Amino acid sequence: MLTTIFISNSMHLQSSSLLGSVHLDFISDGYDEGGFAEAASVETYLSRMEEVGSKSLREFIKKQSSSDEGIDCVVYDPLVIWVLDVAKELGLMGAAFFTQMCAVNYIYYHVYHGLLKVPISSSLPISIEGLPLLHFKDAPPFVSDPAFYPAYFELVVKQFSNIHKADLLLVNSFYKLEDQVLLQTNIYSSFSFISYL
Numbered sequence: 041m042l043t044t045i046f047i048s049n050s051m052h053l054q055s056s057s058l059l060g061s062v063h064l065d066f067i068s069d070g071y072d073e074g075g076f077a078e079a080a081s082v083e084t085y086l087s088r089m090e091e092v093g094s095k096s097l098r099e100f101i102k103k104q105s106s107s108d109e110g111i112d113c114v115v116y117d118p119l120v121i122w123v124l125d126v127a128k129e130l131g132l133m134g135a136a137f138f139t140q141m142c143a144v145n146y147i148y149y150h151v152y153h154g155l156l157k158v159p160i161s162s163s164l165p166i167s168i169e170g171l172p173l174l175h176f177k178d179a180p181p182f183v184s185d186p187a188f189y190p191a192y193f194e195l196v197v198k199q200f201s202n203i204h205k206a207d208l209l210l211v212n213s214f215y216k217l218e219d220q221v222l223l224q225t226n227i228y229s230s231f232s233f234i235s236y237l
Contacts, residue, residue, distance in 0.1 A: 042067055042100065044093075046075035063109075067096035082191035090122045097126050105130075115210070118199035128205055135208040142211050143171060144180050145199075151183060152200040158186045 041064050047053075048066040070092030071078040071085065079085035104111050113133035116123035127134040138145050150156035150168055160166055160183055166174040176184055186193040203209075 041065070042097070044069040044075070045072040050075070065100065067093060067100050069093045069096075082189070086191060086195065089120075093120075094122045094126050097123065098130065101126070101130050101132070113207070118203060118206075119195055121199055121202055124202055124205055133207040134205065135210055136203060136206040137210040139212055145211075146170065147180060147183055148196050149200055152197045156183070158183050160184055 041062050043053075043064070043066055045066045045068050048064075049072070053064060053066075069075075070088040076085055079088065101111055101114075111132060113135055114123060114127040115135040115137050116127070117139060118124075118136040124134040124136065147156065147166075147168065151158055156166070156168065160176060160179055162176040162184075166179060168174070180196075181188065182193040182196050
């Protein structure tokens, strides 16, 4: 498991730590001293994190490849889309681990593909196949007001920009509550996926 150098320092974690059976290591996001607070803006942080983080991740994977603990697959949060690009560049499998509920990701998927126009109207119900009718208050905040945090809106929507390259999708879902979403959505149609509680 990887996290940033700043987080490791702030939590007083040691390199190559073990958390139970999980091996923990650290890479730079470009803000090793002050973390997110060191950046001038969200956009600046995300841009530098991609630039420095992708380089750090690439170096980490190459270093591991020359050791006894080689890497075959990278499990990543699709919000950090560049991780999959690095994995594929190095010939590794990529498993996208969607941490938000499946229905929320399904809504973002519709926005990404232009099937749901934002901002949504507060007076009309939202109709998406596989979901019950949703009202304004039921929608994720980035859909009801994308201008509120534009950098985060772009982040949650763009997570689908390279998802077709992933080898496996791990989906956060209570299957019996979201079985229609899983059946209807094209996100998962060509992938193997694991639904867990």
